[in-house]
Amino acid sequence: VKFKLSLIALLAILASQSCFAQEMSPGDDSKPASSNIQGAEYPRIHSDLRVNFRLKAPDAQKVRLHLDKDYDLVRDSNGIWSVTTTPQVPGFHYYWFILDGVNVCDPASETFYGVSRQYSGIEVPETGVDFYLPKDVPHGEVRARWYFSKTTNGPRRAFVYTPSDYDTNTSARYPVLYLQHGMGEDARGWSTQGRANFILDNLIAAGNAKPMIVVMEDGGIAGGMGGGRRGGAARGGGSSSPGFAQILINDIIPMIDSTYRTISDREHRALAGLSMGGTQTYQITQANLDKFAWIGAFSAPFGFPDVKTGYNGLLADPAAFAKQVKLLYVSMGTEEAGRMGGSRTFHEALDKAGVKHVYYESPGTAHEWQTWRRSLNDFAPRLFQK
Amino acid sequence: VKFKLSLIALLAILASQSCFAQEMSPGDDSKPASSNIQGAEYPRIHSDLRVNFRLKAPDAQKVRLHLDKDYDLVRDSNGIWSVTTTPQVPGFHYYWFILDGVNVCDPASETFYGVSRQYSGIEVPETGVDFYLPKDVPHGEVRARWYFSKTTNGPRRAFVYTPSDYDTNTSARYPVLYLQHGMGEDARGWSTQGRANFILDNLIAAGNAKPMIVVMEDGGIAGGMGGGRRGGAARGGGSSSPGFAQILINDIIPMIDSTYRTISDREHRALAGLSMGGTQTYQITQANLDKFAWIGAFSAPFGFPDVKTGYNGLLADPAAFAKQVKLLYVSMGTEEAGRMGGSRTFHEALDKAGVKHVYYESPGTAHEWQTWRRSLNDFAPRLFQK
Numbered sequence: 001v002k003f004k005l006s007l008i009a010l011l012a013i014l015a016s017q018s019c020f021a022q023e024m025s026p027g028d029d030s031k032p033a034s035s036n037i038q039g040a041e042y043p044r045i046h047s048d049l050r051v052n053f054r055l056k057a058p059d060a061q062k063v064r065l066h067l068d069k070d071y072d073l074v075r076d077s078n079g080i081w082s083v084t085t086t087p088q089v090p091g092f093h094y095y096w097f098i099l100d101g102v103n104v105c106d107p108a109s110e111t112f113y114g115v116s117r118q119y120s121g122i123e124v125p126e127t128g129v130d131f132y133l134p135k136d137v138p139h140g141e142v143r144a145r146w147y148f149s150k151t152t153n154g155p156r157r158a159f160v161y162t163p164s165d166y167d168t169n170t171s172a173r174y175p176v177l178y179l180q181h182g183m184g185e186d187a188r189g190w191s192t193q194g195r196a197n198f199i200l201d202n203l204i205a206a207g208n209a210k211p212m213i214v215v216m217e218d219g220g221i222a223g224g225m226g227g228g229r230r231g232g233a234a235r236g237g238g239s240s241s242p243g244f245a246q247i248l249i250n251d252i253i254p255m256i257d258s259t260y261r262t263i264s265d266r267e268h269r270a271l272a273g274l275s276m277g278g279t280q281t282y283q284i285t286q287a288n289l290d291k292f293a294w295i296g297a298f299s300a301p302f303g304f305p306d307v308k309t310g311y312n313g314l315l316a317d318p319a320a321f322a323k324q325v326k327l328l329y330v331s332m333g334t335e336e337a338g339r340m341g342g343s344r345t346f347h348e349a350l351d352k353a354g355v356k357h358v359y360y361e362s363p364g365t366a367h368e369w370q371t372w373r374r375s376l377n378d379f380a381p382r383l384f385q386k
Numbered sequence: 387v388k389f390k391l392s393l394i395a396l397l398a399i400l401a402s403q404s405c406f407a408q409e410m411s412p413g414d415d416s417k418p419a420s421s422n423i424q425g426a427e428y429p430r431i432h433s434d435l436r437v438n439f440r441l442k443a444p445d446a447q448k449v450r451l452h453l454d455k456d457y458d459l460v461r462d463s464n465g466i467w468s469v470t471t472t473p474q475v476p477g478f479h480y481y482w483f484i485l486d487g488v489n490v491c492d493p494a495s496e497t498f499y500g501v502s503r504q505y506s507g508i509e510v511p512e513t514g515v516d517f518y519l520p521k522d523v524p525h526g527e528v529r530a531r532w533y534f535s536k537t538t539n540g541p542r543r544a545f546v547y548t549p550s551d552y553d554t555n556t557s558a559r560y561p562v563l564y565l566q567h568g569m570g571e572d573a574r575g576w577s578t579q580g581r582a583n584f585i586l587d588n589l590i591a592a593g594n595a596k597p598m599i600v601v602m603e604d605g606g607i608a609g610g611m612g613g614g615r616r617g618g619a620a621r622g623g624g625s626s627s628p629g630f631a632q633i634l635i636n637d638i639i640p641m642i643d644s645t646y647r648t649i650s651d652r653e654h655r656a657l658a659g660l661s662m663g664g665t666q667t668y669q670i671t672q673a674n675l676d677k678f679a680w681i682g683a684f685s686a687p688f689g690f691p692d693v694k695t696g697y698n699g700l701l702a703d704p705a706a707f708a709k710q711v712k713l714l715y716v717s718m719g720t721e722e723a724g725r726m727g728g729s730r731t732f733h734e735a736l737d738k739a740g741v742k743h744v745y746y747e748s749p750g751t752a753h754e755w756q757t758w759r760r761s762l763n764d765f766a767p768r769l770f771q772k
Binding site for chain 1: 423424425441442443444445446447485486487488489490491493494495496497499502503504520522525527528529530531532533534541546553556572577583584587645646
């Protein structure tokens with residue numbers, strides 16, 4: 001029976017992925033998305049960033065696409081459904097088909113853990129922008145590091161970016177950035193969707209950022225901000241439900257400092273995160289300012305420190321705060337609105353209170369990975385300077 | 387609009403993943419599969435290895451499950467379709483739902499690149515067997531290593547397992563096993579589906595295998611055995627279509643030897659692979675016996691060397707072959723039949739010709755990952771001895 005799988009694979013290949021509604025290039029200016037699986041011709045992106053999606057579903061009653069909005073696909077006589085979208089914002093976007101009412105992945109796309117499950121994603125190129133692409137520069141590594149967590153009483157996995165000279169410059173020690181994902185995502189997000197390793201490779205190769213270690217771990221999803229309600233059991237750990245803050249302080253940081261050649265004082269340790277990870281960053285750095293001197297929150301949706309009482313009252317004393325905190329970095333996309341736009345309000349309050357910080361807005365992007373890639377690219381060069 | 391994604395995520399969490407047809411534990415002896423996404427209660431595996439699958443699809447006309455065979459799911463009044471399978475063979479199995487005629491992933495499952503796309507997979511536990519589980523032993527790392535390939539004129543990624551003492555025992559040099567996936571899979575297969583890193587961790591921790599580096603790369607899919615017909619372009623590389631053998635010899639091995647502390651002679655270099663990777667192993671080692679002294683082919687479907695002419699006639703001289711080749715390892719599952727069963731025939735021909743080799747059959751398993759996990763667990767301890 002398993003033999004059948006290989007036959008299916010073989011046939012699929014011989015038929016040039018015909019089961020994915022793939023055909024030859026349509027002869028226009030469109031190109032297959034780089035986020036497609038190997039060999040898939042669709043989805044295709046036009047030069048004006050319209051995207052052409054296809055799904056072979058002869059027996060379906062209705063097929064829709066969820067991307068920036070919902071689109072109806074149209075069926076041809078061969079049972080292939082297709083649609084061309086309006087021009088898309090450059091960057092990475094989750095998407096899915098709605099097949100007779102069920103949200104399903106596009107068989108032609110790679111999958112990405114987001115929105116609390118594996119979904120399809122499309123990489124829309126940004127003209128002239130290559131800071132997150134794999135260039136011909138010295139590359140660091142993203143290392144999957146398994147370790148035993150006493151807090152969850154089970155195995156956990158961290159992704160650890162080490163800069164390109166880590167294994168050759170063996171007497172060097174490095175500062176560490178702990179970099180957290182958002183709600184509905186996990187430790188894989190920053191290197192897969194975010195391309196944090198390429199961003200750091202390119203910055204370091206150009207001399208624009210200090211070589212640093214970047215640690216990416218699971219901030220917890222099902223338990224919300226506290227993290228890990230069900231994660232422990234699902235990963236083979238125990239049934240207890242400690243929050244991410246506890247795991248970070250008691251397990252992750254000690255493991256990283258004992259495993260890698262880090263500089264382990266607070267002046268060489270940063271915490272940053274996107275969305276929920278930004279809110280966690282505010283929470284955790286306020287409670288552990290003895291451990292972090294560099295702070296970044298990209299598109300935090302809520303949980304902003306109060307400018308009078310935040311950081312145990314330190315925010316009310318801008319001079320003292322600036323002495324303790326080497327960098328407070330706040331960012332969001334210009335297109336974020338409503339509850340997601342709180343970063344601008346926080347920035348204005350900080351300005352009004354005279355608290356030194358850096359504020360960045362990503363032009364034309366919303367609560368999405370392109371905002372966070374740009375934020376990291378702007379944030380990382382500021383870290384561990386002086 | 388991207389804001390909506392986060393709202394959806396939030397609602398999904400608040401509703402306890404209700405969109406995945408998840409409910410509380412049914413109160414029987416079943417447990418969520420370890421291959422489920424975080425927090426997903428289904429699929430659930432019973433103690434007798436029957437598996438209960440669910441999909442919420444109120445508007446679907448028909449839902450089937452493809453696992454060891456096709457099963458019809460039955461719809462309840464809430465639009466939740468379900469089925470309980472017959473007892474499954476322990477190990478990892480790809481599966482998918484057939485939703486109104488379209489093969490789709492289970493939203494509750496992690497995804498795995500196999501059968502030339504991302505599919506769902508289920509890990510069925512084997513009682514009393516833990517050689518591929520993450521135990522509380524020193525763990526090595528699986529490092530994503532990007533590099534520039536002259537052959538494909540573009541970036542490529544290798545996954546490199548380094549043993550747990552690699553970063554502390556900094557004067558040590560290590561032998562290298564190049565370990566290849568099968569058709570329709572890619573470089574991720576051996577560490578994700580195969581758990582090669584845990585197998586090596588456990589063997590090395592018990593003193594049953596020499597510490598070694600394991601390199602896992604893309605053997606090419608769309609181009610068949612030669613590899614890489616479309617892979618280069620899809621990965622950002624050039625349009626040329628060199629075979630995997632050329633990439634391995636000209637790019638991968640020199641990159642590994644210049645980047646890691648390897649022992650770079652043939653006596654400390656092995657090549658092994660499963661299925662298509664086994665056939666590639668026979669091809670590549672016959673053409674490059676000056677580079678490999680240790681050879682493993684797990685469930686190779688075809689491409690067996692002729693016992694009279696193989697290895698440039700060396701197979702016809704068993705004494706000379708045994709002097710050159712430190713290990714020729716051939717394996718398959720007992721349940722492999724027909725074309726996939728050629729390994730047993732090859733073994734019998736080797737025996738008849740008096741060629742020294744090791745042959746292993748995995749009891750009760752077919753052309754599947756449990757066969758290959760067991761093969762690696764049996765193969766790795768034999769490597770680089772003497």
